[in-house]
Amino acid sequence: MDDRYDISYIDDIAVLRVQKALPLAEMLETLTEIAAQITASKRMWVADDHFLFNDEEIRAIAAHSKTLWTEDSVVAYVAYDDTSFNLLRMLEIWREDEHYRIKVCNDMSSALDWLRGWDAAAGSA
Numbered sequence: 001m002d003d004r005y006d007i008s009y010i011d012d013i014a015v016l017r018v019q020k021a022l023p024l025a026e027m028l029e030t031l032t033e034i035a036a037q038i039t040a041s042k043r044m045w046v047a048d049d050h051f052l053f054n055d056e057e058i059r060a061i062a063a064h065s066k067t068l069w070t071e072d073s074v075v076a077y078v079a080y081d082d083t084s085f086n087l088l089r090m091l092e093i094w095r096e097d098e099h100y101r102i103k104v105c106n107d108m109s110s111a112l113d114w115l116r117g118w119d120a121a122a123g124s125a
Contacts, residue, residue: 076111
């Protein structure tokens, strides 16, 4: 098991949790590793308090993510603190496109409800 992240599943939803704060280069490497391991079109990222990147880094994460996940996906980000929530909203703006829908939530229950209500094939919640 990698000490940087954890992957588990709730039904057909991949639940990803970064375990510690990572510098940008290591975060990009971690995203590449995670993308190689999961095929779920529904994903929930739990940010805890480790999503602390500046605007330029968030743009880099979004751009890198676009090269990794090109299939239709719905992704919920869970942010328990205001700083992570606001930074993840910036990521949502830079990352979302016609194939990748994002919602930032304050808790796992809301994120799971949103993901369970989404039909990725139909493109609607």
